[in-house]
Amino acid sequence: MVTKEEIYSWLEEVSDPEVPVLSIIDLGVVRNVSFENNSWQITLTPTYSGCPAMQTMEEEILLKLKERGLSPVKILTTLSPAWTTDWLSENGRKKLKAYGIAPPEDEQDKSLLFSSPTIVPCPVCNSKNTRLISQFGSTACKAHYQCSACQEPFDYFKCLK
Amino acid sequence: MTKNEALFNYTLRLGDDSLILGQRLAEWCGHGPILEEDIAITNISLDLIGQATNLLNYAALIENKDRNADNIAFLRLEKEYCNILLVEQLNGDFGDTMMRQFLFDAFRKPLFEMLQFSKDKQLAAIAEKSLKETKYHLKHSSEWIIRLGDGTEESHQRVQNSLTNLWRYTDELFFTDESDTLLGELEIIPDFSKIKEVWSANVTAVFEQATLQIPANNWQFEGGRKGRHSEHMGYLLAELQYMQRAYPNMEW
Numbered sequence: 001m002v003t004k005e006e007i008y009s010w011l012e013e014v015s016d017p018e019v020p021v022l023s024i025i026d027l028g029v030v031r032n033v034s035f036e037n038n039s040w041q042i043t044l045t046p047t048y049s050g051c052p053a054m055q056t057m058e059e060e061i062l063l064k065l066k067e068r069g070l071s072p073v074k075i076l077t078t079l080s081p082a083w084t085t086d087w088l089s090e091n092g093r094k095k096l097k098a099y100g101i102a103p104p105e106d107e108q109d110k111s112l113l114f115s116s117p118t119i120v121p122c123p124v125c126n127s128k129n130t131r132l133i134s135q136f137g138s139t140a141c142k143a144h145y146q147c148s149a150c151q152e153p154f155d156y157f158k159c160l161k
Numbered sequence: 162m163t164k165n166e167a168l169f170n171y172t173l174r175l176g177d178d179s180l181i182l183g184q185r186l187a188e189w190c191g192h193g194p195i196l197e198e199d200i201a202i203t204n205i206s207l208d209l210i211g212q213a214t215n216l217l218n219y220a221a222l223i224e225n226k227d228r229n230a231d232n233i234a235f236l237r238l239e240k241e242y243c244n245i246l247l248v249e250q251l252n253g254d255f256g257d258t259m260m261r262q263f264l265f266d267a268f269r270k271p272l273f274e275m276l277q278f279s280k281d282k283q284l285a286a287i288a289e290k291s292l293k294e295t296k297y298h299l300k301h302s303s304e305w306i307i308r309l310g311d312g313t314e315e316s317h318q319r320v321q322n323s324l325t326n327l328w329r330y331t332d333e334l335f336f337t338d339e340s341d342t343l344l345g346e347l348e349i350i351p352d353f354s355k356i357k358e359v360w361s362a363n364v365t366a367v368f369e370q371a372t373l374q375i376p377a378n379n380w381q382f383e384g385g386r387k388g389r390h391s392e393h394m395g396y397l398l399a400e401l402q403y404m405q406r407a408y409p410n411m412e413w
Contacts (some may be wrong), residue, residue, distance in 0.1 A: 049290055050211025079215065080286035082293060135301055136201035140208060140294075144197065160293050 002070060007040070014064050017056045018139050019157075021099040022047045024057055026144050028087025031078055043076045047160075048140040050103070071091065095149050096157055097123045104159040120156045122147035166345060167340035168281065169223045170243075171350060173233070174386060176216030177244035180194050182265060183209030184401050185252060189235040191398055200204065201301060202258070208294040215287045216291070235405040239398055240388035247330035249394045253323065256316065264364065266299035268334045269274035271359035275351035303367050310371025317372065324368070325376045332381040334360070 011030055016022045024030055024044075032043035041115035042061055046054045058075045065073045085104040087097075093103040100123050107118045116146070117132035137144040142155040186206035193199025217230035252258045253410040273295055276288035292294060335353050337345075344350040368375060384390065404411055 020264035046211070048208060048211060048294060049215055050207035050209070052207070078286075080289045082286075082290040084293075112412075130377075134201055135297060136197070136204040138200070140204050144200075 002068075005080065007033050007042075007065070007070070010064055010068050010070075011042075011061065011127060014057065014060045015061075016053060018053045018141075019096070019099075019101065021095045021101075022076045022092050024061070026089045026092030028096065029054075029057070029083065039073050039074050040070055043078050043144060045078050047079075047083050048064055051140060052080055054141075083160070085157065088157075097100075100124065100154060101142070102156040104157050107159040107161075118159070122152060123154055124152045125150040162340060162343060164343065164349075165223055165297050166348065167178065167343045168284075169220055170340040171344055172216050172220040172223060172284065176213050176220055176233070177242050178265075179209045179214035179216060181242070181244040181397065182209075182248040182261075183213055183338050184397060185248065185250075186258070186262075188252055189361075190337075191259065193343060195310050198255070198278075205262070205298050205301070207289075207299070212287070212291045212294070215290070218286065219283050231405075235402050238321070242390065242394070243386050243388060244331065245333040245336070246263045246382050246391055247327065247333065247386040249391060249397055250327065250330065251393055252266055256309050256320040257323045257327070259302050259309065260320060260327050263302035263306045263367070264296065264327060264331055264334070266302050266365045267367075268293060268356065268360050269295045270299050270355045272351070275356065279349050279351075280347060281349045305372070306367055310368070310373040316359075321373055324373050329380060329382050333383045336383065336386045372388055 008025065008030075011033075012023045012025050014024045016027050017025060019027075027047070029044050029047060030042065031045050032041070034041050034043075038039075040151075044054070044057065044061075061075060062073060062136045065071075088104065096103045102123045105118050105120055119128050120130055120132075121128050122130050122145075125147060127147055129148045130145050131147055131148060133144040133153070135143050137155050137158075141157060141160070143158045144153070145156045146153045186202050189199060189202040189206075191199065197279035213234065214230045217233045221228045221230060221233055246256055247261060250257075250261055270292070273288040274394045277285050277292060279285040279288065306320065309316045311317070327341065335357050337353050341350060341353065345352060365375070382391075
């Protein structure tokens with residue numbers, strides 16, 4: 001019998017299609033792996049309600065586990081507790097930075113209007129002299145920043161709590 | 162009316178509001194005043210369509226008539242949509258869109274804050290998830306309202322006109338009927354008067370900072386919740402439903 005640990009290690013090989021440097025385990029969207037009623041069940045939670053990558057991730061998981069001879073497999077979705085960037089693994093944060101995306105920082109309450117934007121160090125030169133260009137970036141999970149020291153425009157994986 | 166009928170009504174209403182506003186915002190794709198805003202508006206649209214998918218799938222489950230979110234979104238007639246009139250209003254200029262968005266976001270945030278404690282587990286889960294996204298939306302729209310209202314003479318006048326025009330659609334945010342009364346008694350949905358208190362305080366504070374005046378004339382439109390829509394709705398649905406009507410059951 002396959003162990004859960006083995007399944008988790010196989011899921012490490014499935015990446016987020018929008019941020020391919022992250023595995024779905026790094027991303028924290030795999031909430032549970034269990035064996036019930038003669039079937040393996042993988043429970044996922046979406047990062048954002050409308051994240052178009054979720055469907056691709058589901059298909060990739062099914063494919064990966066089929067390759068490993070695991071069957072039958074069912075994918076379940078759970079919304080609560082809602083995904084938070086706190087679930088992004090330490091390893092995932094390092095991989096993001098190496099890839100040129102600034103990992104999430106602790107942020108102040110979003111209900112404050114015109115609050116000073118979070119200080120996000122530049123993933124290229126580490127300068128803290130960066131500025132927010134837009135709260136909404138190339139995907140729902142990212143904001144757009146620019147470094148005032150080295151001029152690099154970069155994505156920031158925004159904090160969601 | 163049974164609890165399930167009331168729960169279906171409520172879920173469908175929330176789902177339709179998200180769907181129709183998501184569709185409206187998607188019309189900005191490629192037309193934003195600057196690239197960053199083009200991306201922001203379409204990201205917000207995507208969040209709303211995602212919320213609509215969760216809500217309409219849940220409505221289909223409650224209804225138990227072999228439908229899913231797609232059938233409900235694409236295959237109904239105009240009078241079967243129960244979104245409020247505010248969300249189907251034309252995009253107009255950027256200020257009109259931001260004003261519509263602000264009035265809506267300022268309602269959605271306290272709604273989800275309270276709905277996440279619903280006795281209905283799935284509605285609570287959808288609210289908890291949507292709340293995180295809505296906080297970003299409200300921050301974005303509030304900042305723009307203040308910037309435009311307290312901006313140049315031209316931006317002030319234009320966004321004041323947006324407020325004067327759209328204010329007439331805000332009472333419908335708080336529309337309730339017997340189905341809401343039943344769900345309220347069962348502690349499935351929050352008390353609308355409490356949401357209204359938070360909403361009023363928030364919009365008043367932002368309009369004060371934006372130097373905008375809430376119109377003295379409080380004459381209000383209503384009808385969307387009952388399936389009576391404005392003339393804009395048919396055109397919106399024609400675009401929304403085109404692919405499913407032309408190629409029934411097509412999939413991407």
